[in-house]
Amino acid sequence: MPRLPRRFSLFALIPALALASACADHVTIVGDVIPGTYTATSFRLTKDGEPTIDVLAKGGSLTITVAPDLNLTGLLSLPAGVVTPDAATAAMAGVLVVKADGTYRFDQPVQSFIKDLTWQQFTDAFVTTTKMSGVQFQITLRK
DSSP: OOOOOHHHHHHHHHHHHHHHHHHHTTOOOOOOOOOEEEEEEEEEEEETTSOOEETTTTTOEEEEEEOTTSEEEEEEEEOTTSSSSSOEEEEOOEEEEEOTTSOEEEEOSSOOGGGGSOBEEETTEEEEOOEETTEEEEEEEEO
16 A cells, blocks of 8 residues: 655644634533522432332422522422331421532431431432431432
């Protein structure tokens, strides 16, 4: 196979470099915006030695709204028999706290397990897979 002249191969790169530099002027990276309303799309509890409970399938729900100042509102609703014998609700008022390790905590005055969970933030979602007191919590909140 004949070898192409070196000059020709350099000229072939010029259009590719021009296209790459033109595209670079139009690329912007936008950080994720945390404030918004998050609703549980997955909410499972597994007590040691027991089958997993799908809280949403049983009629439970969790919604948390994060304001621009990181204050929280929302509602946790648990059907009877999931955590306590009776159905329960709890206000999700509080503040979103960024921990030193980059994870998040919903700091709330109300006594609920939600404030004790460690959350990771992804694009338009908060996720926890925290285990405490013999219960594995797997919750996904999405905008």
